[in-house]
Amino acid sequence: MSHAWRPLFVVIGLLAVVFIGRAVFVPSDFSAKNGDYKYQWHREGNEDDWKNFKVKYKGGKEYCGECHDDEFTWISASKHANVQCENCHGPALGHPEEGPEKLAIDRSRDLCLRCHAKLPYRPTTYNELPSGPIRLAMQDPDEHNTDVECVECHDVHKADFKE
Amino acid sequence: MMSTRQISRNKGGDGVKQSRRDILKLGAITIAGAVIPLSAFELLTPEALASTKKHGAGKRWGFVVNATKCVGCGMCVKACKTENEVPFDVNVSRTWVERYVQLKDGEVIIDSPKEARNGFIKNDPQGRQVKEEDIAKGFFVPKLCNQCEKPSCVQVCPVGATYRTEDGVVLVDRTWCIGCAYCVQNCPYGARFIHPDPKVNVAEKCTFCYHRITKGLNSACSDACAFGARKIGDINDPESEVHKLITNNRVMVLKPEYGNEPMVFYIGLDHIVR
Structure with a gap:
């Protein structure tokens, strides 16, 4: 056979290596969904990987209220009705069965100030309660009882002064 | 002639x-x-116009941000970082809140210190002392991945590691991503970053909390918002809250000129918002 054919064998060999390598390394569920190579070319199993990501925040006070019914009743009737328990107590994760047994509580001034610090461009009215609009209570943190925690005087669950 | x-x-x-x-x-x-x-010569009804937008026939996750309601507490950022295991003390985040302060002389100060994970508790845009009487207006704008219909980040991925799901969420395959960061550069919204955890070390972005919304929960950020500024849902479902918000309000998307067709709709944007 003529030596002129030799490059052809090299090309065929290289192609074989590429296709065998592809069969070994590329997962079988790698495909273009709906024939969309532009945006949906992916490994389909990854969708389930993301669906199985661990949920940490239970979302909604109802889950917490199943046991902590006092706090649930208070806060639901208060101006803090839309504030989730987990905003201050952290994600419930597996609490209580699989732990943590006790959730951390953020009692710092800085947590309250996230909403209640007086800023010139912060909306002054709160419209999210069914009872109608109320004033968003704001304080200048440099003037308002600077050296005590807010929870010394204020009851967060009732959005009012402590009794 | x-x-x-x-x-x-x-x-x-x-x-x-x-x-x-x-x-x-x-x-x-x-x-x-x-x-x-x-x-x-036909007169098009709004319904007919809406139907020409191809979001697929089925479910299409979308998001509505009511910027007029945001007070900049940053609880959304805190919840997002915890829920999605994004290292809290590193200055990257899947969602963030921007502060816009326009002075009376026309200057616009924009900042988002630490992605607002600790909220805005001082009047110190970009660390500057701004007098209240000098401020013309100011407001907060929450941002997140826009889960675009035509995601430019997906187009540039050289290995097929990022994609849009059928229900419209752009995800990253962590086992397949090589961390080249083309997508980080190509997102017009700056919504992507490389995950700082050396064990992950690939492209990272908002997933609309795909693990939550596919279980019937809300995204962590919208649950954490006590001000109703963040809503997530199926925009193709006429009964969903997001569908009603989009059809009953004047909504905008960010940077429409890029042609990405974002699926995060904003109420109360301003021309100074980037």
Whole structure:
């Protein structure tokens, strides 16, 4: 056979290596969904990987209220009705069965100030309660009882002064 | 010149005389008329216009941010970072809140210190002392991945590691991503970053909390918002809250000129918002 054919064998060999390598390394569920190579070319199993990501925040006070019914009743009737328990107590994760047994509580001034610090461009009215609009209570943190925690005087669950 | 070259259609008679110009004019009008389809004369209803947007027939996750309601507490950022295991003390985040302060002399100060994970508790845009009487206006704008219909980040991925799901969420395959960061550069919204955890070390972005919304929960950020500024849902479902918000309000998307067709709709944007 003529030596002129030799490059052809090299090309065929290289192609074989590429296709065998592809069969070994590329997962079988790698495909273009709906024939969309532009945006949906992916490994389909990854969708389930993301669906199985661990949920940490239970979302909604109802889950917490199943046991902590006092706090649930208070806060639901208060101006803090839309504030989730987990905003201050952290994600419930597996609490209580699989732990943590006790959730951390953020009692710092800085947590309250996230909403209640007086800023010139912060909306002054709160419209999210069914009872109608109320004033968003704001304080200048440099003037308002600077050296005590807010929870010394204020009851967060009732959005009012402590009794 | 043309007008002198009269063509007589009816030689020797009382014929209608047409110039070459008339014939060319008539021809041009006929052709122009023929290329306009009859459908161009139809009056389009909003429903018909909406149907021409191809979001697929099925579920399409979308998001509505009501920027007028945001007070900049940053609880959304805190919840997002915890829920999605983005290292809390590193200055990257899947969602963030921007503060816009426009002074009376026209200057606009924009900042988002630590992605607002600790909220805004001081009047110190970009660390500057700004007098209250100098401020013309100011507001907060929450940002997150826009889960675009035509995601430019997906187009540039050289390995097929990032993609849009059928229900419209752009995800990253962590086992397949090589961390080249083309997508980080190509997102017009700056919504992507490389995950700072050396064990992950690939492209990272908002997933609309795909693990939550596919279980019937809300995204962590919208649950954490006590001000109703963040809503997530199926925009193709006429009964969903997001669908109603989009159809009952004047909504905008960020940077429409890029043609990405974002699926995060904003109420109360301003021209100073980037």
